[in-house]
Amino acid sequence: MQKNDDVLVRIGERRESLSAKQQKLADFILANYKTAAFQNSTKLARMAGVSGSTVIRFAEELGYDGFPGLQSALHRILQREINTVDMFLSADEAGENGTEEKQGKKGGFFQPCIDSLHKAEKSIDEAQVLQAAELLSRARNVYIVGFQASAFLAEYMSYFLSRIRRNVFRISGWGNSLFPLLPEEGWSEDAALIFTFPRFPAMSYALAQFFHEKGVPLVCVTSIPANRITELSEISIGVDIEYRTYVDHMTPALYVAEAIAKKVAKLSPETSVRQLELFESFTKGTHVFTS
Template identity: 25%
Template sequence: MTHALPPKDYEDLIRLIHERHDQMSKTYQRISVFLTQNPNDVAVQSVNAIADRCGIHASSFVRFAQALGYKGFKELQSLFQRRLATAAPGFEARVKALETELHTSGDRNEFGFLSDLVVRDIASLQEMLTDIRQEDLVEAATLLQHAETIYLIGQMRSLPVVELMRYQLTMIGKRCILLDSAGGISTYVARTMTKRDVLMAVSFRFYAKEVVDVVDEAGARGMDVIAISDSTLSPFAKSAKVLFPVPEHDYTFSRSLAAPMCLAQALTISVAARVQQNADAPRIPTVTGT
């Protein structure tokens, strides 16, 4: 997969990785996923540190870069460093401060576990502000606003995200159907979707097979699909009209839902502002007793 003229900026590099991903070896695919999910880490860490995190020998990263036309990994890494240097003002300093706090806390007790999660979540939320594009938020909110019915699917640890969206969208008057796994008929219910509907899918590595199958089939039928996943190289990339990549960082126990939950709420608030014609103070009505 040698590329004679290597990309000169980060965006072109990511575009090339996407174009060639399906033809790459399994090792190169794993490297590609890490690069696209962790651009800030790639910018500041050594190739040996990155390789250790991936469980792949550092020489494979060097060969990967050379296959794309670079002299070595450092030349490829420079694109990630330039991207980080031009990020939102103060972002690099905040990320480094958070990483320092994370690496120096070290307490293996109840409060230490809480501190680790909070620090990692803050870093993920701040990264999301630089990675999520305004035009994608606008397009997704527009699709959800005009959908006759919003179908939602997410399984295992992604389920709370779509459950929250179903509650909030229902409370602002949008018709929603949750494609849950009960009864084993979610795939068949999904086939009742029409071109007037929208499918909202959430899944992270390792991707729930039924969710991937539903998204693939919806995409093949020309349905509008909005997806939240962990990478632009996720199985949703080829079918989603709007894909929100929310990279997941290493957690010792379980990956947090703070960032995808925040994004899901931002989408529903955007829809509420449109439905209520109130951009200043959109609100999700609450359930009150009688």
């Protein structure tokens, strides 16, 4: 992360040029940023002892596109350093996960998820998604990596991608799960897809290093555009994930995985149909499903 991308550094550097009320808000955020990140603009203003308009002007003065931009910047700080205990306590202080209480009343049970999808949509580069699909479509072998909170994304992607193309491998670590899959040469003909979100699992980085050293092109799906894995990747897809509580809103990342898989299928329709037919024949013959 560049220095001026750190919201706390930005606040510190510009504090003296702010109005008295904005300085009061700045001091509150600097001292309570873990709690501030989980508030809506109205509640943050009340907690800091300023007006709602001061919060909006403060965000704009710092160069953000209104309060949502400021809140996203605070979330990026939390993604790097906050632990689950901090999140649990901060969410409790915010009153039933801060903005979710109000959103739930406004639009029902799924409103927070809907809002999260709308927000994430603005951050996703469709050209990068298409480039990722093209790489995965033509690769000889595809290795899919994801641990901890990203494990389900890797499982999801492995299952559906393997139904439309061959040689898709879910990598769950070193040893017997990886060694039999390794080719003797031609690594650049393969591709690896890595799902990784803060806090970044060490195994994800270790495998990214391994594939990078072997010359395997990497696709990284993450919420932090600049991290140790994206530095090794040919393609990086940023997904704006909101970290409001100790339970992350991962739905946008799931949809990105779905979008990539669909684009892979459309790029090679004949191969996809043939593989789907083989899948159906296999599941029928082995009684994988039941009525």
